[in-house]
Amino acid sequence: MDWLAKAADLGVLISKNRLHQSVVSILDESGTAVGVACSGGLDSLAGLLLMVAHFPRLRDRLTVLHFNHCVRAADADKDQQFVGEVSEALGLPFFSDQWVRSPDEKVSESSLRKARLKFFDKFVRKKNRAIIVTGHQQDDILETLMLRIARSSNLEGLSAPRPVTIFGKVKIFVRPLLELKKEELHSAMHQLDIPWREDASNEGSDYDRNRLRNEVIPKWKTSTQFDLGKAAAKVSEYFSEADGAVRHLMDFYEYPSPAESSVCLPDSVGPKAILRKFFTQWIAKNGHSGSMKPSLVNDILGSIEVEEDGKWSVGNQFLVLVGRRLSFVSCNQSEEVPWKDSITLQEGGETILSNGNSLSMRIVEPFPSLLEDLGAGKYSEDSTVLIDRDHLKSDSIQVRKWLPGDRYKPLSGPGSRKLQDMFVDRKISHKERNTLPVVENGDSVVIWCPGLPVNHNYRVTSKTKEILQLTYKILH
Missing domain, CATH: 3.40.50.620 (HUPs)
Known part of the structure; x- marks a missing residue:
């Protein structure tokens, strides 16, 4: 031929x-x-x-x-x-x-x-x-x-x-x-x-x-006077035009580049269609477009709109939302969550940890009411502690994983104790202790670990002039 x-x-x-x-x-x-x-x-x-x-x-x-x-x-x-x-x-x-x-x-x-x-x-x-x-x-x-x-x-x-x-x-x-x-x-x-x-x-x-091709569409075509193929082409074109408009508006609302694994959303995310467009681009750039069902996407977008922090399992990672920040964090389904090198906490900021949870640090004023709440036990050592900033020998506060041999003097304790012994006393499992952050000062002195009392030497007293509040947040 x-x-x-x-x-x-x-x-x-x-x-x-x-x-x-x-x-x-x-x-x-x-x-x-x-x-x-x-x-x-x-x-x-x-x-x-x-x-x-x-x-x-x-x-x-x-x-x-x-x-x-x-x-x-x-x-x-x-x-x-x-x-x-x-x-x-x-x-x-x-x-x-x-x-x-x-x-x-x-x-x-x-x-x-x-x-x-x-x-x-x-x-x-x-x-x-x-x-x-x-x-x-x-x-x-x-x-x-x-x-x-x-x-x-x-x-x-x-x-x-x-x-x-x-x-x-x-x-x-x-x-x-x-x-x-x-x-x-x-x-x-x-x-x-x-x-x-x-x-x-x-x-x-x-x-x-x-x-669809062999059963549904032929019956539909014979039961209507409309040209379904031509109509579908036109509707698809309208959707394409709307999608283009949403892309254009993303620049107006100053959305960040979707190529990063951690992004900070603008103060005003605009209409939900624009937020959805950015989010779908972001998860695609990070290799997760095929692993997220529409219901999960809607759940996450809903949390963003009401400014509710959260954590979701996506493939072999966590998607973490803290404030305006979206992050993908590696996770491991084995007993131990892998930690990278120690992380430096920033005052006034919130840091996403290797276990997908967050740790924040901010300065608070030593108001009498705050000291009364502290004395009344209204601060849970599981999630929030107050420390005397004046006792820090440097402004640097680091976070790392727990290591065997770590020890410090717990609040009101008779002397120095190993973290491992305190974990046992509080029935904190091996799996959980391997994911908990250990907070230390610039001289590698342990200040606190969530679930345990604060270091006695960094306790807040009536003489404290400046307080640092550490908050550990478990994101669900």
């Missing part, structure tokens, strides 16, 4: 101005490598042939991309062979790979997509920078929109698939067929006797998308 002639004929039936014009502009102006994803099916093969027909200037930079998911045995290998033969007939390089799946990895829509995206990334790395062309058409928008609604997706998710998706400076996904219906592509390919590969798994009901 003369595939170049077939490409030219298809270009006559489906002219260049029928392609999405934002994609056409990018491709016409591009000077980078272009990879055309082709499974061998109707949509992606039509997309490949139209790329050859309408973008002759790109021929020297076009590569055909095919990923073999290896889930359909011999049929998948035949798909790969077919696309390879078409590529050779078109005079284009063929870049392919196969999914090497671990024995415990399940086949799902999500795992298939992740494997495919890794393959595209491999091509981009090879070229340093590239545009990836996919064969999504208008019917895919309706399917994706319905799936995203079912999964409570945010604005960005509801606007997918977009004509153009930019990932940093090295990768751009473009979808030139989004204004074409599948039936139009089918009619043109059939009229020209162009063969394509059929994926039998698309007819099954194993995946949500298949059930």
